[in-house]
Amino acid sequence: MEIGIMSGNRTRGPAFAALSVLAVLAALAALCLGVLRPGSTGPAHAGPASAPGWSVDIREVAPVADPPPAPGASTGSWTEDCGRNEGHHRNADNVVISPGISMGAHHTHDYVGNLSTDAFSTDDSLAAAGTTCTGGDRSTFFWPVLRVPGGEGGGGDAHGAAAADGNTGTVLDPASVSIGFSGNPTGQVVPMPRFLRLVTGDAQAATDGGAHARAEWGCEGFPGRLSLRYTRCPVGHRLTTTLDFPSCWDGLRTDSADHRSHAVFPVAGGSCPPGTFPVPHLRVVVAYAVPPGTPVALDSFPEQRHDPSTGHALFIDVMSDSRMAEVVACINDGRHCRAGRTVPTGRP
Template sequence: MGNEHRLLTLLICLVLAGGLAAAALGAARVGGPRPTAASAGPAPGDYVDIREVPPGPAEPRASGPDASTGGVSVDCGRNAEGHYNEDNLVVSPGLRSGAHHTHAYVGNMSTDAFSTEASLDAAATSCAGGDRSTYYWPVLRRTDLPGDHPHEGSAGHGNTGRILPEAAVSVEFLGSPVSKVVAMPRFLNAMTGDAVALTADTDADVRARWGCSGFPDRSTTRYPRCPADERLTRTLTFPSCWNGLDTTSPGHRSHLLFPAANGVCPQGTFPVPTLRISLAYEVPAGVPVAVDSFPEQRHSPKTDHGMFVNVMTGQRMAEVVDCLNQGRICRT
């Protein structure tokens, strides 16, 4: 009889515990995801007044007769089409929502986790001149305002707030300060920046720079506080020293490296056109902003990054190379 009583008591406790757990889970679903330490941020130290950032360093100057001093600007719009998703074709192809945060795109209108060379080649593009390449980066949000569109709430993982639309997007290809450039292979994958910079051992892969439109000679790896009526800027410069063999590689970096500070490519690599994406935003002075990130990265500005897949035709890429090597300024 005593054993039966103890079993009955245990059963009642288990039922009550299950009911409490279900109630807690239901409350969490109604109230939305609860903030955690892992999804917090940015920290106060992630912001800096742009006037406190020293100028420089300057880009390497062209030297020698072989420098490719031209420039090519590609007009790809500023994502007026609202092309957003949580995919990352370069880093996690075939995995829906593999980025765990939202990316914004210009160029190829079809890009998602399941894009193929054939689908990219057949898609529409936002770029003038027919460039079907895909250019993308994590969105920037105002964290003081709620998001009211589907793509503003679909990322999860602490990425909340109203997405700031780009006021301007500049896509440029530049030459090498020390040598001629060779053509990029078609469907070359490239990435810049470090999406896990906050928890990485070093800042070696931190490449993105933040700034303000009125201080073009100053850049920082922190969120800049810009004076009123100035735009907040992001600059994403991609590696440009290709190994001559591969369009991608394990880790997505070893096939395409950055040149040294003087512009010289590492041994065994060849200079290809340098892609530079410049983004600008209308941000009222003093409002909080945050770039989308993995939860444990706490929206650190150091984690800013960008991706690129070259879908230019061979003829179009040859035109880019000729323009750079001949020192001309070209636009599409």
């Protein structure tokens, strides 16, 4: 008896059946590859541990050095202690990208610095609020929370939106948050304007081509080794995400329609593009104590499926003009300062 496959009113024989089975198997193979490939728009992965390609051993990441300073470079630094969000200031808002829209981020952010930041914050409300920064800086710094996936709870999302958008599991409290401003390797820096908005990274990098992706995953004790993928760290070394912000300002605006064109990143070698001016380079490093082998998932938009390349962060400068002037003087003089305390460098 011949077994065929029906198509309309025609019956196709064994050869066609074999080809059809092969086609189905090929489609399934392609689907599986899509699940495992970072940036895939296919089905969600079950966490980095079950998705090879979404994580990498830090010892396999090649180190990259910062460009050496040129004569006349601004080689100083300014650091401040704003805590590690011990008060669990979290919400699913984004006052920079979606002002006035409650839960507009569709994923939860961790905050340090300004105590009042939410979707409805204004320059005036931020300037009047308290801060977690010991030096009195009222600036706001925020980024998506990191979770151990599993369970149904929102894990600290005060707005209750995280679980509905696919962000579930236990939120990992940062083990430490380091905030520092540094100079430009080719020249002096100028002050940031108060209320300057800065964005780093791309929350939609998994689906928009990733042109603005700047996620930098790493491990403590492995300087210069940064990856777009989650990094697996040896025992005793904490997982880190390094958040480097643009430091070339157009000299005019505190924000722009795309939230990027008013402040851009330096070109190769560290110089700023024509028509822009170097401002203090903000770097935030967040460390997490993650036991080896534990899967992690960055909060994200639902369609981004926790892709590690979607790491991003935002900043609003609420420093007083006088404090910003101190920061710039410290950096341009080659000193190393910490929230009002100066560490001499030996320079005259």
